[in-house]
Amino acid sequence: MGHSMKRKEDDRFVHGKGKYVDDVKLPGMLYMDIVRSPYAYAKIKNIDASEALKIPGVLAVVTGKDLEQYNLHWMPTLMSDTQMVLPTDTVMYQAQEVAAIIATEKYIARDAREAVRVEYEVMKPVVDPYKALDEDAPVLRTDKEDKKDNHIWHWEVGQKEETEKVFNEAEVVVKEQMHIPRIHVSSIETCGCVADYNKIDNHLTMYMTTQAPHAIRTVIALVAGHVGLTEEKVRVISPDIGGGFGGKVPVYPGYVIAIAASFLIGKPVKWIEDRSENLQADSFARDYHITAEMAGTKDGKILATRMKVLADHGYTDAAANPSKFPTGMFSIGTGSYDYPTAFMEADAVYTNKPPGGVAYRCSFRVTEAVHAIERITDRFALEIDKDPAQVRFDNFIKKDQFPYHSPTGWEYDSGDYHAGLELAMKSVEYDKLREEQAEKRKKGELMGIGISTFTEIVGAGPSKDFDILGIKMFDSAEIRVHPTGKAIARFGTKSQGQGHETTYAQIIAEELGIPAKDIQVEEGDTDTAPYGLGTYASRSTPTAGAAAAIAARKLRDKARKLAAYLLEVSEDDLEWEPGKFSVKGAPEKSKTIQELVFAAYTNHPQGMEAGFEATHYYDPPNLTFPSGAYICVVDLDPDTFEIKVRRFVAIDDAGNIINPMVAQGQVHGGLTQGLAPAMYEELIYDEDGNILNGTLMDYLVPTAVESPSWETGHTVTPSPHHPIGAKGIGESPTVGAPPAIANAIVDALKPYGITHLDIPITPYKIFKALKDKGVLDKPIAE
């Protein structure tokens, strides 16, 4: 613990020996490609596959009608909505799957894709989520009996009447309308699978890019059990994953079609989507339209907040949230501040866009919530003409108020928000920056300083509230120590680059005294790993990491019994130091953990079970609440409005840190994925539902040039309920960075009277805002 051990998994990656799903090649393997809709909303009049089927090597063209015979044309989503596998009559978004080609070679499958003729009757799509609620809007989900509108659900939390009263009576009320745009994770590896159904054994091995292999196995059994694929006949293998960020949690139609094709043909079927398919059809993130309001006093005390959300879910609610939380953890949006009253509500609507929601390193909608609270807090500071840092200090939940009960029902476990912001301000030299800014403003130069002091909520979650499709969100660890003192540990989670092979080994090493280098960590094979819900929402350390610590402690208890037996003393007479038990007062009488493990196989006392193994399923008592204080400094070109991030200091508090190098790496990566939506990324649709930037040519993933040199640090406030005092870290930076950047840019434009800009903030957007406001040519140095 606390040691920057170099990663155990890296050797295979730097030698090109990682094994990703596209590297899986099986004898007789077939290739699948997918015909996709060019229209956002259309009736399918006819699918003519005759030309495609004439191409040598093309075995089949699968349509929705084919799947309908097996009742496999629709599947459930994780939010208990329904999603088409392949359509039988209507396509609901551009790039939706229409038919699948199965061929002997990849290139042949692609040729056949071009040869399939589909006749459409194009309809006018619903693209704007506000218009989706108009009375005369066409009802999109005609497949649902009795569905009379495009409204999916309403959600609310907090104190509606009290909040209204506070707002009516408050000295200061501020309000902004914000859009957190639709974006895409775009992990460098796209999604794919090899479905390998063996007819003789009636057994399916599914190699796939999934962050949650066990959940997928259960879903397959639930969906395809009626055709014989019951759960013991399904093995899901998630090999090395080339980045996930949430985009590899959902079940995509491609996976299901590949399974169906392998099942029907009896040969392995590989499906690897290309990048444009990935961007255009796979799980999007965000797309929340938020009206955020804050009420307070003139001297800067926050009294209440109110947020109203319109959530654009596309044509189905396929968000990967815990079942009871349709808006994920959005209710963390009261932030790091102490006030008693808040109200939040959300309505979700169907539109003719791809389904998805949540995926993009966001801890279940925390990104949206944090953006809203951190932006509106700055707006409040602007209104009362107070420094945004001071407003935060004046309203922070204090260290001694934890555990803190938030007005939306959460119990924050621990935090020291003052310490974090103080450290960030000291390291960035905040006061000097404000002086420099004042000087620059006199000269007409645009410089901005932005702060974000956020609270995250991760580690889902306690079984009383958290489940996905009914399966409780515990996670698991199984440790087997071999007679020679080396171990293998298996988990229900699945790393996609987070470094579990190293950090889990470090946790076990800390608890059991076996060196981390002697502990092999394995994940991603449902035949061998204990059941778990997988890796997303920064849950691995809070759940499976805790399970590892407790399983190791069970083994330490067994080692104590063995030591007492071998040293002929009572268990109470023994003391533990990492790696050995010794007799109190006689330290020369001791047994190392390796000796004790060996004894468990060779010389264990009568009545004791042989072997040295333990498993633990950890049900967290609460979530963990990491926090951060981020400060961003930007310079704007006064003519072109080009935005230069000069400095970005990120102070995180994720409790005790297992491996500082790995934790810092997570922060670096998350910050760049925070920069991305703040300044570059947005999936843009025109009024006909055409995606305008569906390739990496025009969907702007930041390169090393756009990404600044991040400066990071931490404060340490351990979680009181986690076995090793750790919290999650992977998503804090993605959550915390966008408002810091947006706040900095808006701060730079303060002399122009700009109070808000929607992300991504681009030079053009600044230009347009100034032009619309009629201040473009106004000199700012007045």
Add this chain to the structure above:
Amino acid sequence: MKKQVTININGEDYTSEIEPRTLLVHFIRENATLTGTHIGCDTSSCGACTILIDGKSAKSCTILAIQAAGKKITTVEGLATAEGPHPLQEGFKENHGLHCGFCTPGMMLRAKELLEKNPNPTEEEIRWGISGNLCRCTGYNNIVKAIQYAGAKMRGEELPSTEPVFVE
């Protein structure tokens, strides 16, 4: 109509009957079964497929295999020598220059050419030098550090610290 081509990859000749339209990256991955070279996009934007052709970095998704006939290709599998890992491989591991590892082979091969042309690049030169290669995991800080480390090693200079640096 298929054509026979021979391509030298990492010092070994690979001969296959291929369709003329076969992309080099598919030849490398499928015919030569060297799967360390990855595919991350369909628009030559991501750089995961970067290899060296006669020492020059190129995106192998944008070149036909027949164009590479008779040329010398280096992939990630050809970076290490009998003496051990290449300084870039060491640099990426020691400096946590990778998370998921998917962009890493392309990133290292691009960096190899960069360091051979400019043995002591500034941070800005490194950032521009790898700007054709996308990484979604690392935020690039440690990739820059890894390339600086490899540069120092290749120049025979004292190696920079690989400990993470935190603001205080």
